Amino acid sequence: xxxxxxxxxxxxxxxxxxxxxxxxxxxxxxxxxxxxxxxxxxxxxxxxxxxxxxxxxxxxxxxxxxxxxxxxxxxxxxxxxxxxxxxxxxxxxxxxxxxxxxxxxxxxxxxxxxxxxxxxxxxxxxxxxxxxxxxxxxxxxxxxxxxxxxxxxxxxxxxxxxxxxxxxxxxxxxxxxxxxxxxxxxxxxxxxxxxxxxxxxxxxxxxxxxxxxxxxxxxxxxx
Amino acid sequence: xxxxxxxxxxxxxxxxxxxxxxxxxxxxxxxxxxxxxxxxxxxxxxxxxxxxxxxxxxxxxxxxxxxxxxxxxxxxxxxxxxxxxxxxxxxxxxxxxxxxxxxxxxxxxxxxxxxxxxxxxxxxxxxxxxxxxxxxxxxxxxxxxxxxxxxxxxxxxxxxxxxxxxxxxxxxxxxxxxxxxxxxxxxxxxxxxxxxxxxxxxxxxxxxxxxxxxxxxxxxxxxxxxxxxxxxxxxxxxxxxxxxxxxxxxxxxxxxxxxxxxxxxxxxxxxxxxxxxxxxxxxxxxxxxxxxxxxxxxxxxxxxxxxxxxxxxxxxxxxxxxxxxxxxxxxxxxxxxxxxxxxxxxxxxxxxxxxxxxxxxxxxxxxxxxxxxxxxxxxxxxxxxxxxxxxxxxxxxxxxxxxxxxxxxxxxxxxxxxxxxxxxxxxxxxxxxxxxxxxxxxxxxxxxxxxxxxx
Numbered sequence: 001x002x003x004x005x006x007x008x009x010x011x012x013x014x015x016x017x018x019x020x021x022x023x024x025x026x027x028x029x030x031x032x033x034x035x036x037x038x039x040x041x042x043x044x045x046x047x048x049x050x051x052x053x054x055x056x057x058x059x060x061x062x063x064x065x066x067x068x069x070x071x072x073x074x075x076x077x078x079x080x081x082x083x084x085x086x087x088x089x090x091x092x093x094x095x096x097x098x099x100x101x102x103x104x105x106x107x108x109x110x111x112x113x114x115x116x117x118x119x120x121x122x123x124x125x126x127x128x129x130x131x132x133x134x135x136x137x138x139x140x141x142x143x144x145x146x147x148x149x150x151x152x153x154x155x156x157x158x159x160x161x162x163x164x165x166x167x168x169x170x171x172x173x174x175x176x177x178x179x180x181x182x183x184x185x186x187x188x189x190x191x192x193x194x195x196x197x198x199x200x201x202x203x204x205x206x207x208x209x210x211x212x213x214x215x216x217x218x219x220x221x222x223x
Numbered sequence: 224x225x226x227x228x229x230x231x232x233x234x235x236x237x238x239x240x241x242x243x244x245x246x247x248x249x250x251x252x253x254x255x256x257x258x259x260x261x262x263x264x265x266x267x268x269x270x271x272x273x274x275x276x277x278x279x280x281x282x283x284x285x286x287x288x289x290x291x292x293x294x295x296x297x298x299x300x301x302x303x304x305x306x307x308x309x310x311x312x313x314x315x316x317x318x319x320x321x322x323x324x325x326x327x328x329x330x331x332x333x334x335x336x337x338x339x340x341x342x343x344x345x346x347x348x349x350x351x352x353x354x355x356x357x358x359x360x361x362x363x364x365x366x367x368x369x370x371x372x373x374x375x376x377x378x379x380x381x382x383x384x385x386x387x388x389x390x391x392x393x394x395x396x397x398x399x400x401x402x403x404x405x406x407x408x409x410x411x412x413x414x415x416x417x418x419x420x421x422x423x424x425x426x427x428x429x430x431x432x433x434x435x436x437x438x439x440x441x442x443x444x445x446x447x448x449x450x451x452x453x454x455x456x457x458x459x460x461x462x463x464x465x466x467x468x469x470x471x472x473x474x475x476x477x478x479x480x481x482x483x484x485x486x487x488x489x490x491x492x493x494x495x496x497x498x499x500x501x502x503x504x505x506x507x508x509x510x511x512x513x514x515x516x517x518x519x520x521x522x523x524x525x526x527x528x529x530x531x532x533x534x535x536x537x538x539x540x541x542x543x544x545x546x547x548x549x550x551x552x553x554x555x556x557x558x559x560x561x562x563x564x565x566x567x568x569x570x571x572x573x574x575x576x577x578x579x580x581x582x583x584x585x586x587x588x589x590x591x592x593x594x595x596x597x598x599x600x601x602x603x604x605x606x607x608x609x610x611x612x613x614x615x616x617x618x619x620x621x622x623x624x625x626x627x628x629x630x631x632x633x634x635x636x637x638x639x640x641x642x643x644x645x646x647x648x649x650x651x652x653x654x655x656x657x658x659x660x661x662x663x664x665x666x667x668x669x670x671x672x673x674x675x676x677x678x
Binding site: 027039040041042043044045046047061063065074075076077079080083084099101 | 256413416417420423424427428430431432435478481482484485486488489492493495496
């Protein structure tokens with residue numbers, strides 16, 4: 001096994017959109033049999049082949065940190081969650097295709113995670129206004145995933161997919177729409193699997209990756 | 224003619240209340256969810272509108288607005304509609320939405336919903352048996368039967384909420400009970416949490432690597448399922464898989480630990496925020512208020528005990544008694560009839576407004592705490608049911624706070640209920656609820672500092 005460096009990707013989204021099912025699908029290639037409330041944060045590990053098929057192929061662990069909660073929580077809950085946002089390398093934003101509010105809340109989720117990093121003094125910018133400028137110089141790659149695709153009737157699919165395409169464009173990110181109970185959507189070679197690989201490959205410089213955040217907790221990171 | 228004017232006034236006010244309930248639903252309760260079934264929103268707003276109309280009628284009774292006979296008519300009408308909603312519509316829809324959440328019963332949704340509603344009606348009826356609430360000369364389907372049962376449930380709810388609220392209010396307001404939390408405590412706990420997460424990650428990496436090597440070697444790791452699988456696993460156990468299941472158990476234990484640590488950290492953050500709040504001007508004001516509330520709470524518990532022990536039900540309402548005291552002992556002469564009307568209007572108004580506001584806030588908190596995207600409809604309907612029953616029983620109990628001349632309309636409309644029973648029942652449940660809340664808060668308070676000592 002090649003050198004396995006540490007890469008941390010956050011999985012964010014409203015309660016009940018399917019983050020735990022998604023993480024289970026990505027890491028175990030199986031459907032999650034008994035989904036239940038995520039209290040705090042649950043981590044799972046996916047083995048990823050960086051630059052698969054090329055001579056520079058290396059294998060990495062990608063840690064998927066699935067942080068539970070609601071975007072409108074009290075400030076104390078947000079500061080408790082903030083401890084998980086340190087040293088992150090990528091963000092997967094998950095929304096429910098059947099619930100428009102969960103898509104709108106993604107802006108606030110991304111601000112919460114990114115602002116924590118940019119201002120290591122711990123000041124949370126909570127006015128929640130979305131400003132594209134803040135994403136312009138963002139170095140952390142984003143991916144937007146829409147879940148519960150099977151629950152959308154065929155007739156409405158087009159308008160839903162148009163809406164999510166706009167959403168992904170706002171974040172300057174790729175988007176994948178799937179149903180977390182069906183491994184078929186991420187089968188090897190499908191366009192979704194290719195997008196996923198491309199996203200993980202985008203995580204900057206596996207060997208010389210930038211460290212974000214810091215302060216007192218920096219010393220906790222040990223290999 | 225005047226009847227038409229009165230009715231139009233009532234209808235306008237009902238529409239206003241309906242609109243308010245609608246807005247409250249959209250802005251507060253369903254802030255984070257998408258409303259897909261509008262029938263839920265309609266039912267909630269309708270329940271709210273009719274409950275508020277009842278309070279409005281009480282106020283009109285005191286102030287003498289509208290014609291007496293039209294008031295009586297509207298009372299009866301309102302009561303019928305509310306009972307219809309609380310006993311027939313809301314339980315049926317609760318059953319319907321519960322059934323639609325379960326995938327298996329999708330086909331015969333209506334059938335199962337009706338079955339659930341019939342079970343509810345059975346238990347609802349049986350509720351009346353152990354209580355001495357009715358004189359036997361009433362028929363089966365009279366309003367009194369339904370109201371008495373709704374009243375019992377509602378009064379129990381009111382007493383539970385009020386007992387808990389009376390104890391919890393000073394506990395949260397007063398800064399005397401705040402535990403001392405320093406930044407160092409929080410940092411230490413966060414460090415432990417992250418260390419636990421790191422340990423989970425390293426163990427999961429080992430599991431992932433083991434899976435991958437087994438997959439690449441062509442052994443597909445099958446968990447033994449079924450009867451034959453178990454027999455097979457006894458004789459042919461792969462060494463790797465045993466190791467893996469051991470690591471998996473360790474991971475499960477660590478995950479449980481991480482959840483505990485997360486909850487404790489969240490608790491510490493919340494306490495720290497409360498400490499900072501208590502240093503502000505608003506915080507100090509609430510602190511002082513908390514002392515007054517604790518005195519009030521002790522007094523209420525004392526009065527409830529006295530009422531039960533001496534089997535005493537107050538005959539005169541506080542307004543008349545207050546006026547009697549001022550007239551007799553302090554010698555201040557003033558027009559009793561005029562002032563009693565206005566003072567009771569203010570008193571009853573305050574009681575109504577605070578109980579509505581308190582109930583809505585409590586409902587919102589409950590809703591945020593327990594709802595999820597699947598169960599939000601059911602929970603909102605349950606809350607509408609609770610709200611309706613609560614308001615109906617408030618009307619029952621408010622009768623005691625009003626002077627005699629205004630009580631008659633309520634007595635007439637609600638029929639011959641044993642009002643004294645309801646007050647006694649309220650006192651009993653209030654006492655039980657307040658004492659158990661004190662015990663519960665004491666235990667919770669004691670337990671928390673010990674946990675931090677152990678760090």
